[in-house]
Amino acid sequence: AQKITQTQPGMFVQGKEAVTLDCTYDTSDQSYGLFWYKQPSSGEMIFLIYQGSYDEQNATEGRYSLNFQKARKSANLVISASQLGDSAMYFCAMRGGGYSTLTFGKGTMLLVSP
Amino acid sequence: GAGVSQSPSNKVTEKGKDVELRCDPISGHTALYWYRQSLGQGLEFLIYFQGNSAPDKSGLPSDRFSAERTGGSVSTLTIQRTQQEDSAVYLCASSLVTGQSSGYTFGSGTRLTVV
Numbered sequence: 001a002q003k004i005t006q007t008q009p010g011m012f013v014q015g016k017e018a019v020t021l022d023c024t025y026d027t028s029d030q031s032y033g034l035f036w037y038k039q040p041s042s043g044e045m046i047f048l049i050y051q052g053s054y055d056e057q058n059a060t061e062g063r064y065s066l067n068f069q070k071a072r073k074s075a076n077l078v079i080s081a082s083q084l085g086d087s088a089m090y091f092c093a094m095r096g097g098g099y100s101t102l103t104f105g106k107g108t109m110l111l112v113s114p
Numbered sequence: 115g116a117g118v119s120q121s122p123s124n125k126v127t128e129k130g131k132d133v134e135l136r137c138d139p140i141s142g143h144t145a146l147y148w149y150r151q152s153l154g155q156g157l158e159f160l161i162y163f164q165g166n167s168a169p170d171k172s173g174l175p176s177d178r179f180s181a182e183r184t185g186g187s188v189s190t191l192t193i194q195r196t197q198q199e200d201s202a203v204y205l206c207a208s209s210l211v212t213g214q215s216s217g218y219t220f221g222s223g224t225r226l227t228v229v
Binding site for chain 2: 033035037042043044045046047050052091093100101102103104105106107
């Protein structure tokens, strides 16, 4: 079974600062993929970034980077230079090697102040 | 189409009535997924389609829930004899392949309220 844990129900950050959203996972698979999605108040889920378990480098996409620590089974999302538009719910998810579906965490609500 | 389309966007129904939720995936996407998101909760997996077959429907919460997909395209999620605990946002997603690195493209969801 796969499990995703996001321990921060809510986070508050000042605009232009960096923020880290925590995600830990549990799986017995050797090969798996980790994803982060953003859900603004409009409700649509927006894909942000992907990290494969065998990728040697941390994934980056613009202001988003994934701090992947395989031994600790953590896949934290780092948002640099936060903006008001980053205020949203953020979900960490994973897909194991033998599974076709994504397993999601409960999410972290991020609020960015001006 | 350009994105995943879900209809209706909002549905209010009386307890005990049946409802049908529709999902039109991105053209050519063979995999289709239904999730449910209750207020303040994460996404709960319901069912996964590959083509017209459903290799994983382990998340359907009861036999009141059913889903089908026709022509490898449109899918319908049906909830019979709705209950108040069925109130949630129902999200549909599709993907081109089911490989490990394939993320989903989500629709905007159907907000179901059972009164």
